[in-house]
Amino acid sequence: MIVGLDMGGTNVDAVVIEHGRIIRTVKRPTNRDDLFQSIWTVLEELLAGLDQKKIRRINLSTTVSTNAIVEGKADPVGMIIQRGPGLAYEFPECRGEKVFISGYIDHRGHVVKDLDIREIKQAIDLFRAKEIKTCAVITKFSTRNPSHETRIKKLLEKEFPLVTLGHTLSGKLNFPRRVYTAYLNAAVAGTFRHFADSLKRSLRQVNIAAPVFILKADGGTMSLEAAEEKPVESILSGPAASLVGLMSMCATDRDALLLDIGGTTTDIFFLADGVPVFEPLGIQIGDYKTLVRAVYSTSIGLGGDSAIQVHQGSLKIGPRREGPPVAFGGPAPTPTDAMILLGLMAAGAAEQTRAEVALARLADPLGWSPHALAEQVLETMGETIKNKVEQLLQEINSKPVYTIKELLYGKKINPKVIYVIGGPAQALAPVLSRNFNLPCRYPAHYQVANAIGAALAKITTDITLLADTVQGTLSVPELGLHEQVSRRFNLAQARQKALALLEKRATALGARPEEIEGEIIEESCFNMVRGFATTGQNIRIKAQVKPGLLDMLRGEHQ
Template sequence: MTNHGRGIKMDADAAGDFPLFSGTGATMIIGIDVGGTHADGVLLDGATLVAKHKVAVDQAHLHESIIALLDTLVPDDRRLLERIHLSSTLCTNAIVTGSLDPVGMLIQAGPGINPDYLAACGQTWFFDGAIDHRGHVIRDPDDGLIDEAAAAMAKAGISSVGIVTKFSYRNNRHERYIADHLGSRFAHVSMGHRISGLPNFPRRVYSTWLNAALTPQFLRFKESIEQGLAHRGIDCPCHILKADGGTIPFSRASEFPCESVHSGPSASVMGCLALAGGPGDAILLDIGGTTTDISLFVDGGPLLEPYGINIAGRPTLIRALNTVSAGLGGDSTVAIEDGGFLIGPYRSGPPMCQGGAGPTPTDAMVVLGLLNIGSPDTAQAAMRILSPADPPEQTAKKLLDDFAARIGDAVTAMIDLVFSRPVYTVAALLHRRRITPERVIVIGGPAAALKSFLETRFGLPCIVPPDSEVANAIGAARTRLTVQATLYADSADGRVSIPEISCLMNISNSFGMEQAEAKLHEVICDIAMEMGMTDQPEIDFIERLEMNVVRGFSTSGKIINLKAQIRPGLAAVKGGSL
């Protein structure tokens, strides 16, 4: 591999391989974002973009495409490489294609509900026993029923098991008991309290099922990537991008692969934050060939889903950035319907100018000289299909005006949805305000071509940052580790639960909010340290609830609910900004 001088900033229009360098004293990170048809990769030295590259993706052999991309980015001196951040479509593809592994679900619903609707995830066994809403054990499960379910699962060839009890976030005893009772009979066991410490029984069931269904494939993928890295003499840590815009080490991701679902949209959000972040509210658009991913910055930071995202039609507790995908892309199909344009939501192939079968917005961009690809004559022919009587240039402008208007409508609908959602705490209500965007940040292949049309539609300055075509890979490289944990304390009963680490410990009657915050802060710091974070993390307490327990006519203790996080953001780097 050819060496190159230090401090080179790559031109946004450069393509293909870029010569790398071997230096000393640098902290280098590789960021890779895998899309549906291509994977983009960047090599950063601090905050300086040193190299970028793109390869075609073979979804059937995803790890081979990733390793091929790594070969173009790895510096000659492997010691300069601090870590690799990867945004992968593996889990998303498994969901979309229905190729999830079969899962056996063991569910303890307890009294009060008919749990049959929870069996929608596949083969499900309900067992007896119960723990109440304060974590008191009412009745232990029957070992015989557990063994019967285990035998049926083994006979069905199931290797992944999900275990969920209704109030496991208050007391995980029964989930851990069942897992211990199963022993080594199954290769993979996911427990609900480890997936999320938040309440909401149905969401925890679906999240646990998804995690168990993804685990075998993710472990095979992890093994293939690690073998490829070892073969190339690369022993630096490898992290996977999560849906919430943070990262998680491979070692931990193998326990929680569900967290890597929808990492593509989060990579684009973090890329925009790295390339064009700033104070105030902003609209983020990632315009691709088939869809446009829309997200928002509020007070300079990305919005998180308040509870969890829907995956495969089911609500989950998987924390994710708030994004919306609209079926509007550069290669979207275009037809005439009722005298107007019908754009998307599907893509039937490349634009006509590149050999496709029908008109697309990309053909309009070529006609107006905004893109220099394919055949301009064929692009003009595409516009004549849409409006034979009008000049192609006129049709192209109308089409792109309409395209920008549709994106604007989707943004307005998203803002309205965010503002219309119910809030459940006084603090959230007091801090609620209308989102007022001050600028539009656009990335993706058609970004520069659509800049003027979007500025007209939104009436706002439109920013197309340099290196926007690899913004997702830059976002993957620059994002930092994130952690969330919850604490439930009942000092009247003398017990505290921190579900994410399976912690259930005794406390004194005097245990209060100050001690709860100190304990949860310690837990999050310990988790972050185990995941490789060396700096002291900034921890936000995002939910506090404290209630007195009254027995007779006196206070006998407190119930405390506490939630804290390392919020999504950019990791600190040496050197200047991108």
């Protein structure tokens, strides 16, 4: 059995899947004041009466890291930054203490100016005085030579147990993004470890020995232990779970628009020839542009529980959620109340009456009936989503389109079908179909599709191998690997070594051998010339575990 659990802003959804069949689902409200308790309450209900020894894995999508960042509850970080020559970035968005040190490593990995250990000791004294608990070390071109970062870590870890090194998070050359990525990783490390410790302790108490995996923003998973080292990869994993859920039940080889309409937000995704569109540089969360691999997604503040208002004679829906629908005791009318009134969502007579009264208060000043207002609410939702999608497509199609597999030169995304999940999916499908003039379908388990996506996501990872045969060096930043190679080291050997290291990394993240299918997604090899002679080669290989699903569920499309 596989357990999938997705924590959304409104509800926690969970499923148990056995042999490709969904055998149990649970949906319960999220307690934002106690996220761990929300998860644990759902798990207890989900697993009651089941043979827990049959649980093979628990896949969990959690907002713990994301919430810590967006709510300003992340820990202050002691940052040691080696900028070298060039633009003097200050990184004012990073909370905590920033110490800029001298020294420099160039783009080839040569040490141009060594560390001044006195500066590091002064930084340690400052962090200690400010009661800093977690640190991040980022030096320019550390992906080419991480020696300065690793030496600084040895000095820091005697007093600070949580130290993030920039080069271990990505092999990409983008110094500002690497600084922000390292900062966020350090800032949420304490919060995530507390959450992980609580989860592991609770699982032990009920004798559940199944391994726990955490969803990542790229739609894959990593072991809970790996997530404790790199919690930044778990940010915005909720939309990724939704995408995986949609793809597991709505397979297509066409351009498509995918929507997850939740209680608070609507997440928007696109497929190019059936493959998810990807963020080429990394995701942005708040003011922080990162190097975190992620599927392309955009959220808008529009959901089933968004508050409805009438402003200057026109309807306004969202972006705020003031609570549950009036039908269920909430303070303000919502689209869910409209769906209940129109008979598009199941509810009792008392709930229907409360919904009608609430909508009548908004409809009367407009001279409308409650039913007319309810119909207009759904039309407004459809129009709002359509306008946002058109804007996003214009932006996407103005640049090269990247998917998780490749760069599509000259590709223009033109959706031919819409797939929608989330509580309002069935009610809104006809509205969306009219607005977009496209077929709009929803799978049989549309209400818990994000939890299905969490359950079926497989481990993903990638590495960047860099070899300079003139210097005789090879590095894989994500692994912290830096070693010597022969001057005769060539591209074929680089490919072979990259795939072997990729398999090793995936295994360390918790992947089973049968789940690992490596592939080379980028490669380059340039001759290094001095005078009129070739002195060696500069080789770069990007390899990833081929994305996919643990299993496929073919739901009935409506």
